[in-house]
Amino acid sequence: MSTQADLSRPAGGGHDADEEAVAIARKRASEGKKAEAKLGMMLCAPAALVMVAVMAYPIAYAFWLSLFRADLRTPDQNEFVGLSNYVTVLSSPIWWTAFGVTAFITVVSVILELVLGMLLAIVMHRTIIGRGLVRTSALVPYAIVTVVAAFSWRFAWSQDLGWLAGSSAPLTDRWSSIAIIILAEVWKTVPFMALLLMAGLALVPEDLHKAAAMDGGSAWQRFWMITVPLVMPSILVAVLFRTLDAFRVFDNIFVLTSGANETSSVSMVAYNNLIRGLNLGIGSTMSVLIFITIAIIAVVFTKLFGAAAPGSDEGGRR
């Protein structure tokens, strides 16, 4: 279109033509920008629509449901109850036990994952033999379906059946069950953590280590003074993501204990109310509370540590 505009314009006198050319170029540039903006929005629209339709609308609906007595076993007694579901849940010991268990599992497994993940990252980064083999096998836990790994751990710790259990039955006791849940979580996610940290390790210049070593820094000092500060952004992102992920723990608990002996996580309790108990009001209330907790964790994390989330544009554009 713009080419046509060019052709229709007869070549004018020197100076004027120059100015006009500039104006046309400007106009073209702004048209180009407009076209770019339009294309950008068009390309994002389908993805955005799906996300809004499947996330925003249902979460609003969940909030709405949480204000009602909505029990599928007694459908004729549904009525608006305001915030009374929240009072019920927040004064229920079952909820707070589950909350405590979830928080405990989250904190312990993220700490273990960070330590083991860092070790594994260093191994994958530094090993002088079989680097490919090590990296490949480290991906195996990541690739395995969580439920499959959970069954493997459950059988391993089952009385008589399992090679780890012998004649003991650790999955019938609360704290040993929680320990096994943490083991299953950690086993599965250490490799993922390690991969994120390894990407950070690759950014640490080798020269810095050499210089520090020459100045007499021990390996331990170099790790804390050079590696850790430089890998910090990777660490924060990895910890934030794993914390949010761990707080949602469900699969492992469902398979390992089904929540027996007070080992339910908040997701387990909500699931039991929703699907097993068909109490949509209470279940939705719990869902909303979990959503709020996750949001608080995310906000506190980003504000406190300034963790730049992946994709948060400026940080990611290099």
Add this chain to the structure above:
Amino acid sequence: MQNETGKSKLMWLVIDLIVLLYAFIPVFWIISLSLKDSATLNDGNYFPRSITFESYQQIFANNDFTRALINSIGICLIATFIALLLGTFAAYAVARLQFPGKKIIVGMSLMVSMFPQIALVTPLFRIETAVGIFDTWLGLIIPYITFAMPLAIYTLSAFFREIPWELEKAAKMDGATPFQAFRQVIAPLAMPGVFTTAILVFISCWNDFLFALSLTSTSAARTVPAAMSYFQGATTFEKPTGPIAAAAVVITIPIVIFVLLFQRRIVAGLTSGAVKG
């Protein structure tokens, strides 16, 4: 000196071995369980004394399992395809174009990836029963697409940023429209990235348990992870340990082989999407 490198080689060999054991011990254990016969199933040995394929014959003779396997494969393939298609469009825009609302799409993906899935279970359950897609393939495909979308957008946009800009400009100078530049220049260059993302997205769908458990009620759409938790023993008194182990192996082996084959790319995909700068 010679001795020194020999020592450090030995040290790394031991460390590598520990990593291998770490990764494979639970995997070999479930394989070994799936190969034990019913007499030795409960002997507590890590390795089977004798090998039998009884459990595999049992699950493949079971319609619920074969149906679940078909469901898993079909649902995950379709969801992966759609998530990838929409994700590619969005990621291209995020990586290459300046437009209003870019921050919104990035922020939205971030929120989705942090979202607690359990919070969607009730509303989706209600909506899907009302619309009539509860317990169907579509009923699972929709949430899978949504939860896979952020992964697709991040990973792909990271890959897209690595593609040389100049080629696109050159194509535009040769008279290509922005869309042509996308289709004919960038898309072929982006194929390796798209392929890697496809694997990651497929794995995340394949791994789902919560939706498969709560948005299905029969074997019509139940995927393998959910079906496994409903397995029955051959008799009422027999625990379904063997069949569960066999089913676990069946859904694990293809993924593990895939990951081993494309290890390098997957590492690149997992890290590029998450940590940059």
